[in-house]
Amino acid sequence: MDSLYLTLDFGGTKNACAVFVANGHGEFRVESLERRASPPDPDAKYDYATMLDLAKNVLRGRTPTAVGVSFGGPVRASRGLVVLSHHVAGWENIPLRARLEGEFATRVVMDNDANAAALGETHFGAGRSCSSILYITVSTGVGGGWVLNGEIYHGATELAGELGHVVIDPQGPPCVCGRRGCVEQLACGPAIARRARARLAREPSRGKLLRARIRDDPSLVTALLVNEAALAGDELAREIMQDAASALGFALGNVICLMNPQRIIIGGGVSNAGPHYFETVRTAARANVMPQLRDTVDIVRAELGDQAPLWGALALVV
Numbered sequence: 001m002d003s004l005y006l007t008l009d010f011g012g013t014k015n016a017c018a019v020f021v022a023n024g025h026g027e028f029r030v031e032s033l034e035r036r037a038s039p040p041d042p043d044a045k046y047d048y049a050t051m052l053d054l055a056k057n058v059l060r061g062r063t064p065t066a067v068g069v070s071f072g073g074p075v076r077a078s079r080g081l082v083v084l085s086h087h088v089a090g091w092e093n094i095p096l097r098a099r100l101e102g103e104f105a106t107r108v109v110m111d112n113d114a115n116a117a118a119l120g121e122t123h124f125g126a127g128r129s130c131s132s133i134l135y136i137t138v139s140t141g142v143g144g145g146w147v148l149n150g151e152i153y154h155g156a157t158e159l160a161g162e163l164g165h166v167v168i169d170p171q172g173p174p175c176v177c178g179r180r181g182c183v184e185q186l187a188c189g190p191a192i193a194r195r196a197r198a199r200l201a202r203e204p205s206r207g208k209l210l211r212a213r214i215r216d217d218p219s220l221v222t223a224l225l226v227n228e229a230a231l232a233g234d235e236l237a238r239e240i241m242q243d244a245a246s247a248l249g250f251a252l253g254n255v256i257c258l259m260n261p262q263r264i265i266i267g268g269g270v271s272n273a274g275p276h277y278f279e280t281v282r283t284a285a286r287a288n289v290m291p292q293l294r295d296t297v298d299i300v301r302a303e304l305g306d307q308a309p310l311w312g313a314l315a316l317v318v
């Protein structure tokens, strides 16, 4: 029988499940995929039951060769343990790998979503041909994962890659981690929206195109609308997007000096902002590295989109 890989993506606001099959030439394709958006207040029991249901639908009675799991929150990958979920209650210290091994009677490998996506992009996406990459996701938060010499680098206590909480402005806005000026608070989607609201209030004669998009209601501002207004020529919106991209690029400059990676891959919703965004990130990174490192790294957009955790889960097991 052909190898059949079951992959699970516990995404916090949605759950997804896919079966991948190999074509015999080392390539894989999605054979079937199901996702389900979560209700407003899901708990761990809901997530787990939903995932088993989705798995039943995609497996159709077949037994998987192995199961790969991407979890949206901190995990102890080496022990197969979920530490917690920032979105879903009840995941604290759950031995997810052991439970799934019992459920499917086969090998299970799990990791957090950023590490899984980093490995997925390395094998199947924008990092093909690279052995050392940093993957960053910029969406409602900023997360990251390292692949060094072809393997995920977890760090001493499995928290490596937390670029979102690298401080780049000690006087900057307060962060959920208790400090100020973390990358996340300057570069993620909600940070872009927050900054836009403040600037619109402070500069009443600017931001005409952005104001039209939100019908003058600041509560409707999103990073997506700020970017649309920027692309349509709104100067204020353009400055806000540039500030966010520059903050990220500045942080990446520090990373490049420290780790000299081959490639940096940016995914998540904000990475859809367009070529201007990436140009600003690259320029800011380049300005913040020593001359010898200036042209050593590509900063590129991720290729796997919202399927990155599933391809990552596949990369964990193959």
Ligand SMILES: [Zn+2]
Pocket (backbone or CB within 6 Å): 164, 165, 166, 175, 176, 177, 178, 179, 182, 184
């Ligand atoms: Zn922080």
